[in-house]
Amino acid sequence: MxxxxxxxxxxxxxxxxxxxxxxxxxxxxxxxxxxxxxxxxxxxxxxxxxxxxxxxxxxxxxxxxxxxxxxxxxxxxxxxxxxxxxxxxxxxxxxxxxxxxxxxxxxxxxxxxxxxxxxxxxxxxxxxxxxxxxxxxxxxxxxxxxxxxxxxxxxxxxxxxxxxxxxxxxxxxxxxxxxxxxxxxxxxxxxxxxxxxxxxxxxxxxxxxxxxxxxxxxxxxxxxxxxxxxxxxxxxxxxxxxxxxxxRGVERTYGRILGYAATFDPRPSSQDAENGPLDGGGGLLRAARQAITDAGLAPADIGVVFADAAGTPRLDRAEALAISALFGPNAVPVTAPKTMTGRLIGGGASLDVATALLSLRDRVIPPTVNVSEPAPGLPIDLVTEARETDARTALVLARGYSGFNAALVVGA
CATH class of the missing domain: 3.40.47.10 (Thiolase/Chalcone synthase)
Known part of the structure; x- marks a missing residue:
């Protein structure tokens, strides 16, 4: 193979x-x-x-x-x-x-x-x-x-x-x-x-x-x-x-799985020496960076981020700072369509992958609903209404309770 x-x-x-x-x-x-x-x-x-x-x-x-x-x-x-x-x-x-x-x-x-x-x-x-x-x-x-x-x-x-x-x-x-x-x-x-x-x-x-x-x-x-x-x-x-x-004659695909990485957060009391203080988002940043590297890409090649979107101020801030540290402030569209479904435990991240593939197929970023703008101090370009895009790659982020972090890069 x-x-x-x-x-x-x-x-x-x-x-x-x-x-x-x-x-x-x-x-x-x-x-x-x-x-x-x-x-x-x-x-x-x-x-x-x-x-x-x-x-x-x-x-x-x-x-x-x-x-x-x-x-x-x-x-x-x-x-x-x-x-x-x-x-x-x-x-x-x-x-x-x-x-x-x-x-x-x-x-x-x-x-x-x-x-x-x-x-x-x-x-x-x-x-x-x-x-x-x-x-x-x-x-x-x-x-x-x-x-x-x-x-x-x-x-x-x-x-x-x-x-x-x-x-x-x-x-x-x-x-x-x-x-x-x-x-x-x-x-x-x-x-x-x-x-x-x-x-x-x-x-x-x-x-x-x-x-x-x-x-x-x-x-x-x-x-x-x-x-x-x-x-x-x-x-x-x-x-x-x-x-x-x-x-076997397949002519149409939804896309490719280009890169993947997973990390585990250190103890809350410890400091992330590699990435500095990110309010606990250092493990997520490492996973995102490694997944992009695994895909053979650079951060500038990513067209949209499907966020984990925990929904609590501390975890949201950690994710926003990690995204900003990787791409730059407000440098890449970020969306959380799971605001329409809730967090689906073991099913949520795979639904985000399917949604990201459909987004790349139709060249439109789905919205984050019920949120008009990010909170002050969160330097991300949050997509709150459906937005046309020419993105050919998407980064999907996910975190599990007690320290699991994962990142996946999909391509059109």
Whole structure:
């Protein structure tokens, strides 16, 4: 296999902004936010009550009946997105070597909603009422396993658990397997934990927004930033060796995965000697710089940045200073379309990658909604309305709770 950048031949999306690539993309371009009051459970007694929910999803119409009782809602999203991505790539797995196709996805806690339901039955009724599928449906590798089984993808596979950074890390690992000789890897991430058990895990971070106003709940880089809003969903991509894709007759691709890097933040009390005081953004800066170098590019070659957009003043400032240190103040457009969906845990970064590829395809940068301008002291060119662009490369940034940083460079 060639050592050239692998190509993205298929996309599949299940997100609050839409089921399917074009539905999501049109909603994103129009700046239609999908954050609202949480309906998946009664959140009235919790301090945070906003979420980005996937609506209009009919599992019985989209998932084989035999899989319904053994899969969590997030796994059902992943199966639908994977099927869409493979169809979009015109891949018939039966026509390719089964050990030449792998699956690498990201996750946070696995099928949390499924697990809570079954543990509730254990506590309230007894072990006889717990589904045998609990043995694997809750597992963080369930999405990878179910996609692999359903489509006969028996090549190198795995799962990455690095919170919000996971979607980029999964794609980075997929690229590694393709460089080692695997022809095709299904990658990305779809996640969700909109149930009391999953909700408490996110509340424990202290980073959730306490606002009840959907238009004020998630305002990254704003002076009114007050935390983030969780969501569910994500994106699955089909990544292929460029020569192998050409050999099977692929004529249209979404773009290329040019560079990737990941770092881990030092202790909050330590100083970043290489980059100086960046309010904790030194690890993110290193990841971004290394990903651009890995792509064989310079910062000036990057046309747009899809930000991590944590939604808290300290983390937003750290990211803004890192971007400014790398590119210069206000030197590159920065956008955070996740303001329309919320932060999707293991699914958010891969959705940003899919959105970035669509942005390069159509030469338009989607907006950061509900934010009119960055807070004073944040030296970034924040895109708040859809903007035409001639960008041919995009840098996608992601950070996970407790210090994970990842950066991915995609090219048109």
């Amino acid at each position: 060639s050592a050239s950048a692998p190509v993205v031949t298929g996309l599949g999306i299940a997100a609050p902004t839409g089921l399917g690539v074009e539905e999501h993309w049109q909603a994103t371009l129009a700046g239609r936010p999908a954050i609202g009051q949480l309906t998946r459970f009664d959140a009235s007694r919790y301090p945070s009550r906003l979420a980005g929910e996937v609506t209009g999803f009919d599992a019985e119409a989209r998932i084989p009946s035999r899989l319904l009782p053994q899969t969590d809602r997030s796994t059902q999203f992943a199966l639908v997105a994977a099927e869409e991505a493979l169809g979009d790539a015109a891949v018939n797995p039966q026509e390719l070597p089964e050990y030449g196709m792998g699956v690498i996805t990201s996750a946070s806690g696995g099928g949390v909603e499924f697990g809570q339901r079954e543990l509730g039955l254990l506590w309230s009724k007894g072990k006889e009422y717990v589904s045998a599928y609990q043995s694997f449906a809750w597992f963080y590798a369930a999405n990878t396993g179910q996609i692999s089984i359903r489509h006969g993808l028996r090549g190198p596979s795995g799962v990455v658990v690095t919170d919000q950074a996971g979607g980029l890390d999964a794609i980075g690992h997929a690229r590694r397997q393709i460089r080692k000789g695997t022809q095709l890897v299904v990658s990305g991430g779809v996640d969700g934990a909109l149930c009391p058990w999953g909700w408490m895990g996110q509340l424990a971070t202290g980073l959730l927004s306490r606002s009840d106003d959907p238009a004020q709940g998630f305002l990254p880089f704003s002076a009114a930033a007050n935390g983030y809003v969780p969501g569910e969903g994500g994106a699955i991509i089909v990544l292929e060796d460029a020569e192998a894709a050409r050999a």
